[in-house]
Amino acid sequence: MTSLAARLTAWWHSGSRWPAVLLDVALIAVAGADLAFNYMPGNWWDDIVLVAGVLALAVRRRFPLAVFIATLPMPLLMGQSAASLIALFTVACATRNRWLLGGCALVYAGLTIAPWWGGGDILAESAWPVWGVYSLAPAGAAVFLGQLLQTKRELSRRLEEISEVREHEQALATQKVLAQERAHLAREMHDVVSHQVSLIAVRAGALQVSTRESVSIEAADTIRTLAARTLDELRYMVSVLRAGGGSGNGLAPQPTLDQLGALVDNAGMEAHLETGPLPELSPPVQRAIYRTVQEALTNARKHAPGAAVHIQVAQDDGAVQAAVVNAAPGRPVVPLPSAKHGLIGLKQRAELLGGTFEAGPTSLGGWRVALRVPLKSMT
Numbered sequence: 046m047t048s049l050a051a052r053l054t055a056w057w058h059s060g061s062r063w064p065a066v067l068l069d070v071a072l073i074a075v076a077g078a079d080l081a082f083n084y085m086p087g088n089w090w091d092d093i094v095l096v097a098g099v100l101a102l103a104v105r106r107r108f109p110l111a112v113f114i115a116t117l118p119m120p121l122l123m124g125q126s127a128a129s130l131i132a133l134f135t136v137a138c139a140t141r142n143r144w145l146l147g148g149c150a151l152v153y154a155g156l157t158i159a160p161w162w163g164g165g166d167i168l169a170e171s172a173w174p175v176w177g178v179y180s181l182a183p184a185g186a187a188v189f190l191g192q193l194l195q196t197k198r199e200l201s202r203r204l205e206e207i208s209e210v211r212e213h214e215q216a217l218a219t220q221k222v223l224a225q226e227r228a229h230l231a232r233e234m235h236d237v238v239s240h241q242v243s244l245i246a247v248r249a250g251a252l253q254v255s256t257r258e259s260v261s262i263e264a265a266d267t268i269r270t271l272a273a274r275t276l277d278e279l280r281y282m283v284s285v286l287r288a289g290g291g292s293g294n295g296l297a298p299q300p301t302l303d304q305l306g307a308l309v310d311n312a313g314m315e316a317h318l319e320t321g322p323l324p325e326l327s328p329p330v331q332r333a334i335y336r337t338v339q340e341a342l343t344n345a346r347k348h349a350p351g352a353a354v355h356i357q358v359a360q361d362d363g364a365v366q367a368a369v370v371n372a373a374p375g376r377p378v379v380p381l382p383s384a385k386h387g388l389i390g391l392k393q394r395a396e397l398l399g400g401t402f403e404a405g406p407t408s409l410g411g412w413r414v415a416l417r418v419p420l421k422s423m424t
Contacts, residue, residue: 137191
């Protein structure tokens with residue numbers, strides 16, 4: 046039984062469209078049962094209006110306010126109406142406009158007691174508080190529950206975003222540790238191995254000059270050639286170790302500017318990329334630009350939810366510049382802990398390339414991140 050309940054819960058939250066369809070069918074059935082139970086025979090056009098109000102719930106998610114308006118004749122014709130309350134609940138789930146929700150609740154309450162207007166003792170002065178509570182309580186409950194569900198959904202989305210940000214920060218911290226280890230290994234290889242191989246090449250060259258035996262000359266030449274080739278391969282390996290650090294596999298392909306468009310398209314926010322004509326850029330410079338844009342998009346999503354982001358990569362006065370500017374937050378910002386390791390890492394990348402890195406607020410309440418690398422450092 047527990048396993049079945051767990052499977053049903055997982056299916057309900059799997060993102061499938063069927064749970065929503067089944068829920069709408071169930072609500073239409075409840076509204077139909079309420080209509081059948083409280084039905085009072087009248088004109089045939091009244092029956093059409095009542096049935097249409099119930100069936101309108103099928104499109105309540107797409108047109109919540111229009112469906113609520115379509116169900117308003119129901120409380121006027123039959124008093125309290127489940128269909129109208131369901132439509133009001135849907136409107137409360139879709140908007141934060143307190144004035145609109147209050148107006149809808151008052152209109153529903155007024156139409157609920159309208160059929161009894163002029164009923165003599167029914168609306169006696171002593172009965173007004175009772176009828177006021179009777180008409181307003183269901184409407185208030187529908188609005189309250191709708192707002193509560195909307196708040197729950199927003200909190201769930203924010204928690205998901207916070208989890209993604211924390212996972213990203215953890216990945217960045219792991220990447221930093223790996224980069225430090227690789228840099229340490231690169232220094233050891235450069236300082237120890239390259240020194241000894243260089244000595245081998247020097248000694249082999251000296252032996253080649255000092256000896257007259259053809260066999261020794263050939264052997265010394267082979268040793269010197271292999272040592273020089275080993276030094277070239279060693280320098281390449283050291284450069285790979287220094288440039289890497291983000292993946293457990295040192296041979297994993299590094300990002301390039303060709304992948305920048307996909308990064309912006311998959312950022313999960315309103316982002317626009319503008320790229321001007323660029324010269325041939327070295328892989329380290331391309332990685333620096335990619336990581337700068339990546340970190341800036343992450344920070345914009347973290348600290349400026351709902352804000353538009355503009356990315357510009359272009360050549361400017363003997364340098365290539367990547368600037369990322371986001372507008373002011375469009376939604377409330379949830380404070381999150383941050384050690385600013387990402388910005389520190391970007392500044393270090395820029396310094397290694399002989400460039401500069403800037404990050405700071407804009408006059409419009411947004412944030413600007415800019416990387417500038419001189420072209421002479423790319424040759």
